[in-house]
Each structure stands twice: as C-alpha cells, then as structure tokens.
Amino acid sequence: AQSVTQLGSHVSVSEGALVLLRCNYSSSVPPYLFWYVQYPNQGLQLLLKYTTGATLVKGINGFEAEFKKSETSFHLTKPSAHMSDAAEYFCAVSGGSNYKLTFGKGTLLTVNP
C-alpha cells in the first residue's frame, strides 16, 4: 500500500521568496516519487521525478526536490518564486504494483507581488 500526504493545502509566498512545498509518503517498497504542476485550466505537467540514484532531483523552471528516505519525504523547493509559479502542485508515489500512481491532495501555491 502507498499513500501521499501534502502538508498545507494552500501556500502563499511573496515574489522572490523561497518556495517550500511539503510531501511525505508511505510505501511498503522502494518508492518512485513525482511532482506534477497544474496551471489554471490545464492538465498536469511533470516537474520532476525521483527513481533511483541521486537523491537531489532537479526539474523544470528552477524547481528541485530531495528524497529523504529516513524522513519519508520528498519536499519541493525553489529559491526564488516567480509570479508564473502560481499553480497547484501534486506529489505522487509509484512502486510495487506496476501501474498505480497515488496522488496527494494537492497544494495551491499563490505568489504575491
């Protein structure tokens, strides 16, 4: 069984500030972890993924995430928020069953000028 918890359904930051979106997972097997972004009126787009190897993963648009097995976390960060980062972000986990991608409930990021 696997599950994802995203802490904070809504995060608000100022333009230029650090973005930190939290994701904790539960998985009975080694997990594969994903962050997706959903811009208004669009589908989900992959930001980054962790499969194996380096635990610090870099994605598109300056985002990165670090896989911490001891903390069962995969938090998403960006050093400096931009207005265009305003969107909903979903963390997801896959592993074990070879089809299921389990999503968190999402975090809406608002960027204030």
Added chain:
Amino acid sequence: DADVTQTPRNRITKTGKRIMLECSQTKGHDRMYWYRQDPGLGLRLIYYSFDVKDINKGEISDGYSVSRQAQAKFSLSLESAIPNQTALYFCATSRSDRGIYNEQFFGPGTRLTVL
C-alpha cells in the same frame, strides 16, 4: 508533438443523461487511465487499461464504464449522470516498458457539470 487530447473540454448535462468523454493519444503509449479531480481531494483513479483487451477498475469505478476502442483511444461513459459526478476528468497515458516508474502524461481535462 505527440499529445493526449480530450473531447469535449467542457460539458453541461442533466441528471439521468448518458455522457461519453473521449481521449485520444499520439504518444504510442499502451497504458491509458481515467481520473477525476475534485477540489481538496486530488486525483482519483476511475479505470485503467494496459492494452485493448485489458481493462481494470480503479478506486471509484461505480457509475462509470469505459471502452478501449484502439490502442490510441479510451472513452469514459457515465450511463446515467448524477450531480455528484460533477468534476474535472483527466485522461493519462504511460509506457509499459517504464515498469514501476510509471510516469504518466496527462490530457488537458474535461470539465463536466451535471445539473
């Protein structure tokens, strides 16, 4: 670009009507999925298909049915729509040779309103 498309993008219907949402992909992927998204609930899997003859129920299949007409086409039907099926519906695809990595690619979504 290879893509995942959904039709219609928006649909308003009445309780009791039969509705079909369609998904087509040009990515050459063999696996296809239908999700619904509700505010505060994230995405929940309705049905998934590994190939044309392999269709499986997801978490919330009651009230829905699907048809995999070809590798590239996967349709979702609501036999008798009810208001709590009002949601945003997404189709997604993935490649089986990626195994458990299972990176999925999403269509733009269909916003369905049942009055």
